[in-house]
Amino acid sequence: MQHRRKAASAPAPAAAKQAPPRRPSAPLSVAGLVVCIFLVATFLYSEVKPASSPSSSSSSSSSTTTSSSGGSDLPLPLETTEAAAGGGDGGGANGRDLQEASPHHPDLVEQQEDQHLEHQEEDEVEEETRTSKSGSHEQQQQQRKEEEEKNKAVVRLPAGCELYKGRWTFDAAGEQVPLYKESECEFLTEQVTCMRNGRRDDSYQRWRWQPDGCDLPRFDARLLLERLRNKRLMFVGDSLNRNQWESMVCLVQSVVPRGQKTLQKFVNNGSLNVFTAHEYNATVEFYWAPFLVQSNSDNPQVHSVMDRVIAWRAIAKHAKNWKGVDYLIFNTYIWWLNTFEMKVVKGGGRHHQDPDLQQGGWSKYALVDRPIAYREVLKTWAKWVDRHIDPNKTTVFFMGVSPNHVV
Ligand SMILES: *[C@@H]1O[C@H](CO)[C@@H](O)[C@H](O)[C@H]1NC(C)=O
Ligand SMILES: *[C@@H]1O[C@H](CO)[C@@H](O)[C@H](O)[C@H]1NC(C)=O
Numbered sequence: 001m002q003h004r005r006k007a008a009s010a011p012a013p014a015a016a017k018q019a020p021p022r023r024p025s026a027p028l029s030v031a032g033l034v035v036c037i038f039l040v041a042t043f044l045y046s047e048v049k050p051a052s053s054p055s056s057s058s059s060s061s062s063s064t065t066t067s068s069s070g071g072s073d074l075p076l077p078l079e080t081t082e083a084a085a086g087g088g089d090g091g092g093a094n095g096r097d098l099q100e101a102s103p104h105h106p107d108l109v110e111q112q113e114d115q116h117l118e119h120q121e122e123d124e125v126e127e128e129t130r131t132s133k134s135g136s137h138e139q140q141q142q143q144r145k146e147e148e149e150k151n152k153a154v155v156r157l158p159a160g161c162e163l164y165k166g167r168w169t170f171d172a173a174g175e176q177v178p179l180y181k182e183s184e185c186e187f188l189t190e191q192v193t194c195m196r197n198g199r200r201d202d203s204y205q206r207w208r209w210q211p212d213g214c215d216l217p218r219f220d221a222r223l224l225l226e227r228l229r230n231k232r233l234m235f236v237g238d239s240l241n242r243n244q245w246e247s248m249v250c251l252v253q254s255v256v257p258r259g260q261k262t263l264q265k266f267v268n269n270g271s272l273n274v275f276t277a278h279e280y281n282a283t284v285e286f287y288w289a290p291f292l293v294q295s296n297s298d299n300p301q302v303h304s305v306m307d308r309v310i311a312w313r314a315i316a317k318h319a320k321n322w323k324g325v326d327y328l329i330f331n332t333y334i335w336w337l338n339t340f341e342m343k344v345v346k347g348g349g350r351h352h353q354d355p356d357l358q359q360g361g362w363s364k365y366a367l368v369d370r371p372i373a374y375r376e377v378l379k380t381w382a383k384w385v386d387r388h389i390d391p392n393k394t395t396v397f398f399m400g401v402s403p404n405h406v407v
């Protein structure tokens with residue numbers, strides 16, 4: 001953190017809505033955004049799953065998927081988020097490097113091994129055969145089909161392929177990128193629709209990540225959704241991770257027909273946004289927790305707070321919403337760029353003291369150097385991960401630095 005360039009000027013929260021002038025690094029940043037998602041996505045389908053998955057017994061033969069997970073079947077109209085484009089203040093860093101650390105990262109080298117896709121559900125045609133009767137012949141046939149499906153839902157990378165070492169390449173011909181067009185994704189918020197906001201040059205979408213020793217397979221939304229069948233993928237963090245979430249939603253939504261996908265914002269009036277691909281019973285979610293730990297800026301809609309104060313030991317209130325998720329991608333970044341010192345509430349929120357409920361609330365705080373505060377927050381977070389995450393079920397990523405935004 002301490003190496004990051006500070007924003008030259010103080011943040012201007014309620015800036016005008018127009019697209020800001022771009023610096024030369026902007027194209028990279030936006031492309032980086034897509035690629036970050038892509039790396040996570042690639043990881044998702046090439047991931048090795050333990051054989052002991054909860055439902056290989058598949059009681060889900062009655063997968064009446066459309067009505068499975070509540071929620072209305074109609075896409076909700078998009079609300080503009082961010083009362084005052086709040087998340088985007090400050091950042092002057094150019095987020096070129098993608099760093100991912102994952103405490104529970106299966107060995108990438110093993111990717112070529114045979115893999116188990118845990119939930120093998122059939123499409124409707126196969127369902128019919130299944131319900132008719134289950135003679136041994138049909139069982140065999142079904143098994144074969146499951147095998148085929150399994151193979152389809154796996155991306156094989158050359159052994160030893162190191163996804164994280166590589167470079168950005170400009171795909172001038174647009175052969176592999178962009179992976180989606182802004183105009184084709186109804187779920188983007190106004191804040192991130194560069195073209196609609198008046199940007200003329202779309203070359204920023206032509207960057208792609210090229211690993212040094214191998215090629216990335218082309219992104220395939222169906223494959224990803226197959227891997228996410230009956231699962232939850234959640235981004236947790238600040239507005240940069242929300243961008244990643246929006247990109248991920250756009251990456252997968254194109255293969256889901258209308259009426260089969262919904263986006264619910266501020267679920268239960270809270271910090272959670274959920275995109276659901278109903279046919280797959282899969283969700284791609286975003287949980288707003290800009291510091292991961294509790295802060296006085298946790299209201300997902302009104303968070304342009306003058307004095308941002310954190311409680312560096314208090315995480316339970318947010319974290320209870322992360323339990324049971326299959327893939328968690330955390331970040332906390334952009335709001336650390338604003339000041340050299342962080343305001344840490346007195347007591348730090350220890351012993352489950354929720355500052356929201358304490359006398360004095362957030363008004364009593366100490367100033368702490370950023371690197372120290374950041375370390376303490378990560379400690380709180382890592383402890384929570386160690387105690388509450390079952391590595392057999394959940395894969396955890398931490399996004400260290402990611403492409404920034406300026407509004
Ligand atoms: C849908 O997915 C959730 C997890 O996201 C799971 O708990 C539930 O059992 C799934 N429903 C069906 C019908 O498989
Ligand atoms: C949601 O929160 C807003 C703002 O805090 C409040 O005005 C509204 O009544 C809440 N809605 C529900 C359904 O609780």
Ligand SMILES: *[C@@H]1O[C@H](CO)[C@@H](O)[C@H](O)[C@H]1NC(C)=O
Pocket residue numbers: 050052390391392
């Ligand atoms: C995870 O799975 C392995 C092998 O199946 C097992 O030995 C281990 O106890 C499991 N860990 C947890 C925390 O359930």
